[in-house]
Amino acid sequence: MAKPNIISKGDLIKSAKECLVNNGIDKFTLRAVAEQAGVTQGTIYYHFKTKEQLLLDIVQDTCESSWSEISELSNQYIISQAIESAKSRCSYDSFFHKLFLTLVVSGFNNETIRGKLGEITQSENNALTQSLLTLWSKTPIDGVSVETWGILINAIVDGLALQALVQKDFPVEKTYEELGQLFKGLTQLLNEGDK
Amino acid sequence: MAKPNIISKGDLIKSAKECLVNNGIDKFTLRAVAEQAGVTQGTIYYHFKTKEQLLLDIVQDTCESSWSEISELSNQYIISQAIESAKSRCSYDSFFHKLFLTLVVSGFNNETIRGKLGEITQSENNALTQSLLTLWSKTPIDGVSVETWGILINAIVDGLALQALVQKDFPVEKTYEELGQLFKGLTQLLNEGDK
Amino acid sequence: MAKPNIISKGDLIKSAKECLVNNGIDKFTLRAVAEQAGVTQGTIYYHFKTKEQLLLDIVQDTCESSWSEISELSNQYIISQAIESAKSRCSYDSFFHKLFLTLVVSGFNNETIRGKLGEITQSENNALTQSLLTLWSKTPIDGVSVETWGILINAIVDGLALQALVQKDFPVEKTYEELGQLFKGLTQLLNEGDK
Amino acid sequence: MAKPNIISKGDLIKSAKECLVNNGIDKFTLRAVAEQAGVTQGTIYYHFKTKEQLLLDIVQDTCESSWSEISELSNQYIISQAIESAKSRCSYDSFFHKLFLTLVVSGFNNETIRGKLGEITQSENNALTQSLLTLWSKTPIDGVSVETWGILINAIVDGLALQALVQKDFPVEKTYEELGQLFKGLTQLLNEGDK
DNA sequence: CATGAATGAGACTTCATTCAT
DNA sequence: GATGAATGAAGTCTCATTCAT
Incomplete structure (x- = not known):
């Protein structure tokens, strides 16, 4: 049969x-x-071979998808577009973030998973930093390296997604709108400083 | 017996x-x-009564603990101290964030849990906003409401914790140091703007 | 329930x-x-705890039963009675030998089981030797130590049981009858030699 | 492919x-x-056709191998050589006896297997008896038929193998050495009796 | 209050077997 | 002749849950 x-x-x-x-x-x-x-x-x-292997392959696959997105980001898109994409995945039912967080939690007891998720997160940070460097000649706020800006943006994206996942009425639209303003403001600071 | x-x-x-x-x-x-x-x-x-009830009680208990911390924050502490506390919980083995994220993931299929976690997150946002208001007369960057700043700070704290949980060598110290600089920078912007 | x-x-x-x-x-x-x-x-x-543990406990239990029989043998019974008992367990459907052989085969891939079965077999050999020593002042055939006689008798008992287990019409009665004669003959040899 | x-x-x-x-x-x-x-x-x-058929064919093949050995034995070899061969297969890791016992145990629930193993065992007995008859004019011990001697020798060989399979330090060398002495002794008895 | 023995559903996993290619 | 993908039954084992004591 x-x-x-x-x-x-x-x-x-x-x-x-x-x-x-x-x-x-x-x-x-x-x-x-x-x-x-x-x-x-x-x-x-x-x-x-086992259920764990399936889970591992899910992680691998997820990371590879992420990686291909990241690659596109670094090459073609600018920060604002990355944020636009992040916004679209920030919702109460975000498949992407539910999957990611579930894998993170699975990783708490599986170093292989955890390691892979760590790598991909770091890659995201780096890609964001590279993107910022094409936008900013230097940091808009003294004492905050562009590297750290990359980390912070990534943290914001994940942190907002986390909030949206638990708050049914989280103001995604408004928050991302103002996050855009924040970037404009920061970029403007740089230009003013140039004068 | x-x-x-x-x-x-x-x-x-x-x-x-x-x-x-x-x-x-x-x-x-x-x-x-x-x-x-x-x-x-x-x-x-x-x-x-059941295992689920135990889980619910864990959530309840966790939220209550959080709430009492939040209350203290709004009343007595200022932003910089909140951040200091966040930093101390930002690590590869953070009991607090492991617990929180595990509960969040459990909540994906349990609206009761999810709702409670949503409430507590919102309370944190509010408390942070209140704290900011005692520090800032107005927003340091046009177009970004103080409410949103509260949300963003909370997102950063969670997002950084998430990164630290999956990256064994995440630069907690450096990142939080520069996060401090960021706040100083923003506050300074306000003062300059006053002139 | x-x-x-x-x-x-x-x-x-x-x-x-x-x-x-x-x-x-x-x-x-x-x-x-x-x-x-x-x-x-x-x-x-x-x-x-596991199926293997159950099997191990079966072995243990079987060995303990054997041991208590052996103890009685050494103390009270003489060889001929031991052989009588062996005969009663020598049949096409012998529960005892089926169990024993099944455990032996299980032991081929489990050193714990194998070890225990080895111990009990050795104990049987020793008990038989002791029994023989109360019967024979010395070996009836030069060059064959009484120790070896013990081993050989045990081997015969197991070997006959094995044959009976696979031959539906194995002549248990006749074989054990003549085995008895063999012992009588050997014992007689000793007495003759004494003269 | x-x-x-x-x-x-x-x-x-x-x-x-x-x-x-x-x-x-x-x-x-x-x-x-x-x-x-x-x-x-x-x-x-x-x-x-099925797994069972494979097992059956293993049994068949094993029996055929045995049979060809037996044939050689009856025709060319004498008892002492048969015993030498038995000794060489008497060890803690005897492939032959492990296989045989495993098949026997499988046979406990498969009459076809059991029957075949019974037949081959009986053939061995007969071959041994025939061999003995070329050596002994009559039984060395009254009351023990040469037929039974064949059975007993076969039982000893299997029984010793069984012991060796479970006792890592079973004295194969010594036991077989003394078993040889036993045969010499028995044969000598015959010669003495002739006088 | 608390325990320990028992349950039954369901999880992961293995395996003999089938069949189109 | 041989393969590889798939099946489904059955096996080992776990776990939330119950209940008499």
């Missing part, structure tokens, strides 16, 4: 991600993943 | 928190909690 | 032994043991 | 035997056999 459906590893990972986000971490069962993907549990074990 | 040890609900909650943070969410079992507290599983059921 | 039936570890081990012998080693499942004992699988796990 | 390796049934049986002995009966899986043989599971199903 073997149906060679040829379901790919990628398909399974996608189903697994949905499962993880929709069912929550403690109902993230292989049975649920199998159902979601329309295969049997055995099939999952044909592709992934 | 009943030992009238008189273990309090609070003791159990404390043990449960430790369990949750140390063992991770998927090894957060009632047996583990019982062992941690030095009682049997039955005892837990004497105090909590 | 907890019924405090108070089923003892010993009861479970007994059921497990029956299961092992009746169902065979590859159908020796915990479900089968549970059914045999009239409890649920969970109950088994309450008493034994 | 079919590799016409032309792996023979015999090769698979050999791999399966190794698997059975090395991994033990409960890790005797078709996947393991396939790996051992360097083919995929499907290939095994091309050659054997």
Whole structure:
């Protein structure tokens, strides 16, 4: 009774991600993943040695997606566009941030996961810093390195997402609007300082 | 064979928190909690109707602790001290943030938990805004309301904690030092603007 | 739905032994043991940490039973009675030897089990040697130490049991009858030699 | 992607035997056999209808090997050489006896296997008896038929092997040395009796 | 108050087996 | 001939939960 459906590893990972986000971490069962993907549990074990390996592959996949976005950012986009993208993922039901935070929490007891998430976060910081450098000749506020600005922006994006995830009526629109103003203000400071 | 040890609900909650943070969410079992507290599983059921209720009580307890800290903040402390306290909890092994994020992730599938965490986050925002108002007569950067500054600071604190949790060598010291400089810088802007 | 039936570890081990012998080693499942004992699988796990531990306890129990028999042998019985007892366990459906051989085969991949079975076998050898020494002043055949006679008798008993287990029509009666004659003959040799 | 390796049934049986002995009966899986043989599971199903059939073929093959040895024994070798060969297979890691006992235990729940093993054992007994008859004109001990001597020798060989399999420091050398003495002694008895 | 024995559902995992290619 | 993808039943084990004592 073997149906060679040829379901790919990628398909399974996608189903697994949905499962993880929709069912929550403690109902993230292989049975649920199998159902979601329309295969049997055995099939999952044909592709992934263990549940942990599946989770690891989810992390890997998530990081790779992030990385490709980051690469585009550093090359083509400027800060304002990065923030625009962050805003679009800042909501009470953000798939992206639910997934990310769930993985972070899983990582608390799995150094491999934790390490990978750490790397990707650091890459984000670096990319943001590079982007800032194309915008600012120097820091707009003395004592705050552009490197740290990169870290802070990333922190703000994650921190706001976190708030939006727990506050149904979080003012995403307003906050991001003013965050934009903040950047304008900072950039203006630089120009004034030049005179 | 009943030992009238008189273990309090609070003791159990404390043990449960430790369990949750140390063992991770998927090894957060009632047996583990019982062992941690030095009682049997039955005892837990004497105090909590279900496991979910225990989790809810953990959230409640955590929120209450937070609330009492917030109250102190609004009344007695100023921003710089709040930040100092945030820095002390920003580390790779932060019990507080591990607990908080674990609860947030649990909340993704439990509106009660999520709601409580949302409330407490909002309270933090408000308290920070109040604190800022005692420091700043108006916003240091046009277009960014003091309310939003409160939100942003809170976001930064959580976002930095998140980074520190996944990056073993995250530069906590340096980042918080420069975050301090940022505040000084902003406050100075206000004073300059006054002239 | 907890019924405090108070089923003892010993009861479970007994059921497990029956299961092992009746169902065979590859159908020796915990479900089968549970059914045999009239409890649920969970109950088994309450008493034994793992399936392997249950098997180990079966071995231990079997060895202890053997040991108590051996002790009686050395103290009260003489060789001929030991052989009588061996004969009674020599059959196509011998519970004892089926169990023993099954454990031996399990031991091929478990040094703990193997070690215990080795110990008990050695004890049997020793006991037999002691028994022989009360019967024979010296060896009836030059060059064969009484120690070795002990080993050989034990080997014969096991070897015959093995044959009986695979040959439906093995002549147990006749063989043991002549084995008795053999001992008589050997003992007689000694007496003749004395003259 | 079919590799016409032309792996023979015999090769698979050999791999399966190794698997059975090395991994033990409960890790005797078709996947393991396939790996051992360097083919995929499907290939095994091309050659054997079921796993049970493979096991049966292992038994068959083992019996045939035994039979050819036995034939040689009856025709060319004398008892002392048979014993020499038995000694060489009497060890803590005897592939032969591990395999044989494993098959015996499997046979407890499979009459086909059991029957075949019974037959081969009986053949061994007969061959030994025939060999003895070329050596002894009559039994060295009254009341013990030469037929029974054949059975007893076979039992000793298996029984000693069993002991060696569970006792790491079983005195194989010494025991077989004295077993040789025993035969010399018995043969001498005959000669003395002739006078 | 608290325990310890028991449960039953469900989790992860393995494995013999099938079948299109 | 042989493979690899898939299945589904069954196995080991965990865990929230119950309840008599």
